[in-house]
Amino acid sequence: MTSNLTAISQSGAVQLSAAEHKIDPADIDDGAMQVVETLHSAGYEVFLVGGCVRDLLLNHRPKDFDVASNATPEQIHELFRRSRIIGRRFRIVHVRHRREIIEVSTFRRALEQEDISTAHSRKDLSGKDSAQSSKGVMLRDNAYGSLNDDVYRRDFTVNALYYDPLSEILIDWVSGVQDLQAGILRIIGDAEQRYREDPGRILRAVRFSAKLDFTLDEDSAQAIYNTGDLIGELSPARLFDELTKMFLSGHAEKIWSLFEHYELSPLLFPSVGSDQKMVIAALQSTDLRVRQEKPVTPGFIYGVLLWSAYQRRTAQYSGEMRPGQARDTAAAEVIAEQQGNISIPRRFTQFIRDVWKLQTRLENRLPKNIEKSLADRRFRAAYDFMLMRCAASEQPQELADWWTRIQEVDKEAQDEMINALPSRTRSDKTEGRKKRRRRRRKKPGEA
Ligand code: ATP
Ligand code: MG
16 A cells, blocks of 8 residues: 555554544644655655554544654654754654644664663664663663564553554554553553663653553553662653643642552652642642643642641751741752752742742731732732642631632721731741740850
8 A cells, every 4th residue: 555554564563444443534633644744755654653643542632743754853854844853862853833843753663671781882783872871771762763663662552553644554563452442551561671761651651541541551560669769760850841741631639649559759759748638639629720721830739749848847947047047948958859859940949939938928917918918929829829738727727718708808898807817916027036035045054
């Protein structure tokens, strides 16, 4: 039929016709279709692959379309005026079509068993190099190969289905269709080895099983216990990217329960203890907001994840510093410690500090600060944060209700609410002064 399919017919791969796989070509977006047609016309093999094929088969709307071809990045780049070669770990081509970006990758081969155990850095036959760290973690992966090779370097069987939208034939080398129908997420090849090559796959396993509501097959699941600590090998920037994708996927609560199940949360977030009520409340609320298409920010989630550590640390310093200083020091330290494994960009760490700072003001409800708090650009986020704390019974629900009400009423009623505040509300400045005085008095006695 097409040149794409000549090699495949000898390989033992299963081919499914349109009548069997039932993918509707109308569901494939124009940009991806054009990329396929252009590469095909230039004589290259080309397929849709990965999440889009998986999602088309599941009747989900693909988030984006990935294309795989035997053309090299340079050859692809030459064919598309609006394209550029990106990536270090994987060199791929981004082709722009109107406002969307289509990712086109070149067929690659997976590293073989002996490579994993012996090679440190090597040249392969095509002259491109692959490299691994001493722990077997893949650093670069630019060893080009054939379509048949490309299948085995992919992560899961359901992500390794190839669809040729021109012939409408689906090619399955790894029983991916069967797994897809059974709702099974299965690593291709030896699970432990594949996680060692790229510990990011551990997080992908968790993300896809939550997102697709698939069960991880037994080997793929078991191997996580043996390799989970390799997550620490991932760069803090990649870890932030992967985790953000997970937290904002709309399935964050499920993902967290899987982190717990696979004993990954202590590795990722060592400061989160066993009391996770607030974390879970925040993830539930994030999932709801994603479903309602409301804005969500990773800053909020990290703010919640680090909150208990921040409070413990603040308490620890409160004997030796003014409360404001104790809080600032605690915030700086707790955030810096988390940055050791997950690099949270500055705009989010600033957000976290702002929201934490506002918590004190929302708790104290000093009459002179109420208006200022309401007008603060972070008020909305800080208020939502307070709701989480109340949901986790860390603060009385009455406090959240008060802040809810004051936003709903007119100025006059606001003043009434403020005047009715119990007078015992004390400024933390006063508390601070008291503490310092007490300490100063001690000194002469010690000396
Ligand atoms: P999503 O719906 O999140 O886009 P996806 O499966 O398309 O899911 P991508 O990150 O877009 O995920 O990757 C596209 C494809 O590339 C995957 O389906 C998989 O075949 C392959 N892939 C991506 N990351 C890896 C990895 N770390 N190891 C092996 N294969 C990978
Ligand atoms: Mg994708």
